[in-house]
Each structure stands twice: as C-alpha cells, then as structure tokens.
Amino acid sequence: MRGHAPFAKALVAYQPNLVRERDSQGYFPIHMASSNGYIEVVKLLLVVDSGVYHVRDQDRRTHLHLAVMNGRVDVINKLVSAHKEVMWYIVDDSGETILHLCVKHNHLEALKQLAEYDGVDDDLVNAQDHNGNTILHTATALKQIEIILVTCSYPSN
CATH class of the missing domain: 1.25.40.20 (Ankyrin repeat-containing domain)
Structure with a gap:
C-alpha cells in the first residue's frame, strides 16, 4: 500500500498467499501497487504469483485498469509487455x-x-x-x- 518493496518482499517470502488476499475494500495488493505506481512492488507480486494478472476488484477492474485510470505509464508498460491479452479485458x-x-x-x-x-x-x-x-x-x-x-x-x- 505504501510502496515499500523491501517490506513487501519480506512479507510475501513469509506469507506468499497474501498476494491473493483482498483488503476490506475488495482490492488485491496488485491493484493497490498498480494504482499507486509502485513498479517494484508490482514486479515482485507478479513474480510471486503470475496468476494475479487475471484478478479483478469489486468493480470488475483489473490492475491494468487502475494503472491506466491513474496514468501510471511505467506500470502500464510492465503489465502489457508481460501479458498483452490484458489490454482486451x-x-x-x-x-x-x-x-x-x-x-x-x-x-x-x-x-x-x-x-x-x-x-x-x-x-x-x-x-x-x-x-x-x-x-x-x-x-x-x-x-x-x-x-x-x-x-x-x-x-x-
């Protein structure tokens, strides 16, 4: 949530299943990192669980939708270059x-x-x-x- 990549790395090393946990507002960690432009955290989450490319929030938006809505060009580049099909979601x-x-x-x-x-x-x-x-x-x-x-x-x- 705050973009602290070293802390996120330590946390997912201890509890990798947290990558697939929603917060109280229905967001996955990949949604928050993408929305806020935390490229290092986004990269980490994708390495830990490549399946997070397909998760959606409570409004059926992907992490790419949120990155686009907030103009996070670096995050957009990373997400699209890794999985071009997300552009069609x-x-x-x-x-x-x-x-x-x-x-x-x-x-x-x-x-x-x-x-x-x-x-x-x-x-x-x-x-x-x-x-x-x-x-x-x-x-x-x-x-x-x-x-x-x-x-x-x-x-x-």
Missing part, C-alpha cells in the same frame, strides 16, 4: 476498454504508450462501450483536443 459494468479509460481520465501519455503495442489494432481502437461510444466519441464529448488528434492518427480512423 473490459470493465464489465461499462464495457470500457483500457483505451476508453485513458480518454475518460485524460491520460494522453498512457494512450500514446498503449498505441505502440502490437495488440492495439482496429478492433480495440474502435471498440464500443455499453453506450456505443468509441474512444473518439468519448474524447469528442469531453473536448479533449490532443487525444482526438492522437486517436485520429490511428490507421483505422
């Missing part, structure tokens, strides 16, 4: 992809970084949330000019 309640979350939370650098990965294709760029909005619709509604320009530069738009 949607937030079930809204149907939003990680690209929708970049736009919704106005994280241009995260959007640019994600655009460089092979897994970002026309289908992901043009994916619609449950309201039928693509990332371009969302950026336009939020009047995010820079994000609109980046989004329009994708090959499919």
